[in-house]
Amino acid sequence: MTQSEHQMQSEIMQQPEPMNAMSHQSTRLPLETLETPALLLDEARMNRNIARMQAQMKRLGVSFRPHVKTNKCIDVARRIMSTPTGPITVSTLKEAEYFAAHGVRDILYAVSIAPNKFAHALKLLRSGVQLTLILDSMETAQLLAAFAQTSNTRFEVMLEIDSDGHRSGLAPEAAELVPIAAYLHSAGLVVKGVMTHAGSSYDCPTLDGVRAMAEQERAAVVRAAERLREAGLPCPVVSVGSTPTALFAEQLEGVTEVRAGVFVFFDLVMAGINVCTVDELALSVLGTVIGHQAEKGWTLIDAGWMAMSRDRGTAKQAVDQGYGLVCDLDGTPLDDLILVGANQEHGIVAHRDGRLAGVTHLPVGTQLRIMPNHACATAAQFPHYHVIDSERQVQETWSRFHGW
Numbered sequence: 250m251t252q253s254e255h256q257m258q259s260e261i262m263q264q265p266e267p268m269n270a271m272s273h274q275s276t277r278l279p280l281e282t283l284e285t286p287a288l289l290l291d292e293a294r295m296n297r298n299i300a301r302m303q304a305q306m307k308r309l310g311v312s313f314r315p316h317v318k319t320n321k322c323i324d325v326a327r328r329i330m331s332t333p334t335g336p337i338t339v340s341t342l343k344e345a346e347y348f349a350a351h352g353v354r355d356i357l358y359a360v361s362i363a364p365n366k367f368a369h370a371l372k373l374l375r376s377g378v379q380l381t382l383i384l385d386s387m388e389t390a391q392l393l394a395a396f397a398q399t400s401n402t403r404f405e406v407m408l409e410i411d412s413d414g415h416r417s418g419l420a421p422e423a424a425e426l427v428p429i430a431a432y433l434h435s436a437g438l439v440v441k442g443v444m445t446h447a448g449s450s451y452d453c454p455t456l457d458g459v460r461a462m463a464e465q466e467r468a469a470v471v472r473a474a475e476r477l478r479e480a481g482l483p484c485p486v487v488s489v490g491s492t493p494t495a496l497f498a499e500q501l502e503g504v505t506e507v508r509a510g511v512f513v514f515f516d517l518v519m520a521g522i523n524v525c526t527v528d529e530l531a532l533s534v535l536g537t538v539i540g541h542q543a544e545k546g547w548t549l550i551d552a553g554w555m556a557m558s559r560d561r562g563t564a565k566q567a568v569d570q571g572y573g574l575v576c577d578l579d580g581t582p583l584d585d586l587i588l589v590g591a592n593q594e595h596g597i598v599a600h601r602d603g604r605l606a607g608v609t610h611l612p613v614g615t616q617l618r619i620m621p622n623h624a625c626a627t628a629a630q631f632p633h634y635h636v637i638d639s640e641r642q643v644q645e646t647w648s649r650f651h652g653w
């Protein structure tokens with residue numbers, strides 16, 4: 250390693266607070282002592298969710314590259330990675346840096362690379378991270394190849410395939426697919442393979458629909474891989490993944506790896522499409538009753554959108570859960586109450602159907618657990634997880650990082 254590479258490595262490895270090796274601390278407090286709002290992580294539920302995914306990966310015979318954007322926390326990631334050095338999937342280069350500082354080496358950055366991030370990616374590579382980038386156009390391929398040449402670097406890339414019209418990627422039959430791969434190859438970059446994310450699985454109204462989407466995701470990316478191989482280009486890695494398709498795929502012939510992230514915690518959107526049940530949700534926000542508007546049937550709590558996030562992912566599902574499902578301290582839904590409204594710091598708890606009669610009286614000071622629509626968005630509102638056991642004791646506090 251050259252002197253400048255050594256310097257880059259030590260810069261990455263010596264990041265301040267969020268990068269420190271000790272990211273958790275033991276607290277052992279009863280839930281009732283926490284100041285709210287606070288983010289709770291039910292460890293037993295999380296462990297069951299992880300075991301379920303691991304069993305499915307084993308059954309399918311594929312390797313697992315967990316997406317860590319949901320948790321952004323080394324303590325969670327260590328429970329889902331197959332080895333302490335990975336592999337993992339990240340959604341930002343800051344995530345890559347954070348996990349690299351905790352010893353992870355095999356990292357797929359799964360958002361198409363922008364030219365203003367080339368230098369950052371290079372810095373990670375030179376620090377010893379085995380970073381893989383993705384792209385889906387000749388335009389990006391040419392920009393990256395030019396940067397690779399001037400920096401004398403052999404970037405490793407995967408081509409993103411659009412398996413469902415959800416957002417980005419090349420169609421499996423796209424005319425540009427083979428030329429892009431051939432161009433990268435001839436420019437000296439390593440084309441590791443193809444990857445796709447069937448985000449439309451979140452919109453499947455039935456589990457049969459999810460199963461069909463898993464097959465669509467598989468077939469699309471396998472077809473793209475076949476086309477590259479038919480053109481004489483190597484394509485060792487074939488990668489798929491979203492939580493619904495990963496858990497409900499019946500077979501993954503031709504696929505080498507699966508990525509999934511939200512399965513660790515699950516959330517109301519996942520429960521809304523029956524990928525999990527409400528009692529499997531590992532993440533919740535602890536809030537406290539601060540007042541009432543009895544004539545409106547409202548109970549006010551100190552967890553508004555700043556705690557829950559603005560995500561209204563269940564709004565388009567069969568059961569709209571508002572800004573979150575209200576549960577007691579054991580995590581059991583309470584009297585069909587939801588957060589019907591959310592201001593920055595105020596959450597408005599009321600009956601789902603708006604009825605006033607029989608409104609449960611929850612005295613000021615009562616603590617409630619609110620299940621989130623979207624675990625990634627809610628977790629992002631907090632700097633740490635309070636990890637709780639089945640006796641409602643906070644066992645540990647785990648840091649998570651945020652930002653880009």
Ligand SMILES: Cc1ncc(COP(=O)(O)O)c(C=O)c1O
Pocket residue numbers: 316319338359360445446490491492493508509510511512
């Ligand atoms: C590229 C990519 N792969 C995998 C995933 C994981 O999906 P999920 O969070 O449904 O597990 C995502 C999530 O957005 C993604 O963007």
